[in-house]
Amino acid sequence: MPDIIARVKTAGARVLHQIGTVEAARQAEAAGADVLIAQGVEAGGHIHGEVAMLSLVEALAARSTLPVVASGGIASGAGLVAALAAGAQGVQIGTAFLATVESYAHEYHKDRVVAAEAGDTLRTDLFVLNWPAHSAVRVLANSTTKGLGYRPMGHDPDQLPREVIASEGARPIYRYSTDSPIRETTGNLEAMALFAGQGVGAVTDIPTAGERLRAILAEGRAVLARLAEQGRP
Ligand SMILES: Cc1cc2nc3c(=O)[nH]c(=O)nc-3n(C[C@H](O)[C@H](O)[C@H](O)COP(=O)(O)O)c2cc1C
Known part of the structure; x- marks a missing residue:
């Protein structure tokens, strides 16, 4: 480094x-x-x-x-x-900008983020093909994470089976790969790594990135004003 x-x-x-x-x-x-x-x-x-x-x-x-x-x-x-x-x-x-108009994420991924609550995410090292073992990610729970009985950690990339579940143009996407669905991806998107942070509960729409930014800033100012009001004797 x-x-x-x-x-x-x-x-x-x-x-x-x-x-x-x-x-x-x-x-x-x-x-x-x-x-x-x-x-x-x-x-x-x-x-x-x-x-x-x-x-x-x-x-x-x-x-x-x-x-x-x-x-x-x-x-x-x-x-x-x-x-x-x-x-x-x-x-x-990251996640709140994934669900914006300009984001290159697949619409399916954006919609899943909008629909999710914090508890729908989990930390796992299951999506690890071509990465060092124990590389943890936070994703939305899906058929791939549930398929292993919710055992989130301790997966060895060399022991995981290679099974093509989707493609990005001519490139095959394997189950357990770190690829998340982007605009060109076709196939079983549900089973892919649907990256999302625990802030998903606050992501309820798909605006432009500028609108997202302005909304967060406006909310922040409102929170500060409320706190200032509460702090007055
Ligand atoms: C789709 C997506 C892909 C990401 N890929 C990486 C990555 O390859 N390396 C990394 O260090 N962080 C990666 N991150 C994490 C971001 O750098 C950042 O820490 C994270 O998005 C912040 O949390 P939030 O998503 O809850 O806002 C990724 C995040 C998302 C949403």
Whole structure:
């Protein structure tokens, strides 16, 4: 990692490094990262640690001199304000932007995100073909996760059967692959990795990305105004 950070910085770019533990943050800071993205276990997609976003942000804001960006489960103004209150200087949002007009995710994936609640997601290392064993992701529960009796962790990519369930153009997509359905994907989309964070409950429509951003900011301002009102004697 230090080599890669050095190369990026030599090329004149800033490094925003996503981590899931205090130890990984320490290593990133020592290697020269400019910003720490503190990813909580609530996050959709590949997840780096097992600590909740608010706890991790608080710990890093207290320990590091670098700006901390909160990530994981943020999909509303309340989530934004909570992250800022914990010490974050910004937020990173994935799932709520997956369900927008511009997103290249398949409409099926967007619709499933809109319909889901936080408890419909799970952390698993089942979608791991071509990745190192124990690479955890957060996805929506589906026939693939239920097929293994809800045993979410401890899967070995070398032991999982190879079965084509979908395709992306000429490229076959295997069950247990980390591919999620995009616009071109056809086949058994339900059985694929439907990445989603625990903030899905706040995602109830598919607006443009700009509308999503403006809505979260407006909600955040409303939350701040409500808190200020409550704080008055
Ligand atoms: C569809 C999707 C794919 C993702 N792929 C990766 C990835 O390959 N590597 C990674 O470090 N994080 C990945 N993430 C996690 C994001 O970087 C980010 O931490 C996460 O989206 C934040 O949580 P949220 O989705 O609850 O907003 C992915 C997230 C999503 C939704």
